[in-house]
Amino acid sequence: MxxxxxxxxLILVPLAITFWVLHAIISTMDQSLLLLPEQWRPEAVxxxxxxxxxxxxTVLIIFVTGLLTRNFVGNYVVKAWEGLLNRIPIVNSIYSSVKQVSDTLFSSSGNAFRKAVLIEYPRQGSWSIGFLTGVPGGDVVNHLQGDYVSVYVPTTPNPTSGFFLMVPKKDAIELDMSVDAALKYIVSMGVVAPEHLPTDKK
Structure with a gap:
């Protein structure tokens, strides 16, 4: 028994969690219907x-927004809107911070979360998987000797919290592993191990 x-x-729990997450996402996105006039909403039609x-x-709005902002006029409107937000106290700091993070994470030219690395953390002899997020900047660079990289080490099983570390570049071992595989490995607490790849003995 x-x-x-x-x-x-083992069979029902993953299905239940999957459906729960999808239901939460769809229910949240369904709130965009409130943007429509009441007579255009499904309940009325x-x-x-x-x-x-x-x-x-929601997907249609995101697509149309991206399509409109790719041309000259749309780009001008976006810059004017951002200029207006940057003049509002408190709002400018929040908006600029969120925009910098989103540009880094979602831009195709960004390097954040493009590589999984292995670092010796939290102590010597213990290893953790992290993700490259860039290189240190600002006044921090003036206090670091040598080449350093910025690494985000997520916690298990909740990867949305973690630790931001700046480690020597030579101590961050790049893994031949996709970001998705590394996240699965972390979230599953090592249960879902990625495929083993043979390494050159040299």
Whole structure:
């Protein structure tokens, strides 16, 4: 009975969590329907709520926004809007910080979270997997001797929290492992191990 119960848990728990996460995401995205006039909402048109329609609308808004801002006029409007936000106290610091992080993470030209590395942390003889986020900047550079890299070491099993470290470049071992595989390895607490790749003995 115990084995059957555990087997059932192993099958149903991942499915339940997956559906719960999808439901939370879709429910949140469905809030975009509030942007529509009341007479255009599914309840008024069809007489009932259509789950997922807000998610489609959200994706469409994101796509259209990206399409419009790629041309000269759209780019000018975005710069004017950003200039206005930068003149508002408190708002400018929040917006600029969030924009810098989002540009680094989502830009195709950015280097954040492009490589998984192995570093000796939190003590000598113990190793952790981290992700390269760039190089130190500002006044920090004046106090570091040699080449350093910035590394984010996520916690397990919640990778949204972690530690930001600046380590010597020679001490960060680049792994022949995708970021997705490294995240799965961390979130699963080492249970879901990535495929073993043979290394050159030399």
């Amino acid at each position: 115990r084995k059957y119960f555990i087997t059932g848990l 069809f007489g009932f709520r259509v789950p997922g329609l807000g998610a489609v609308l």
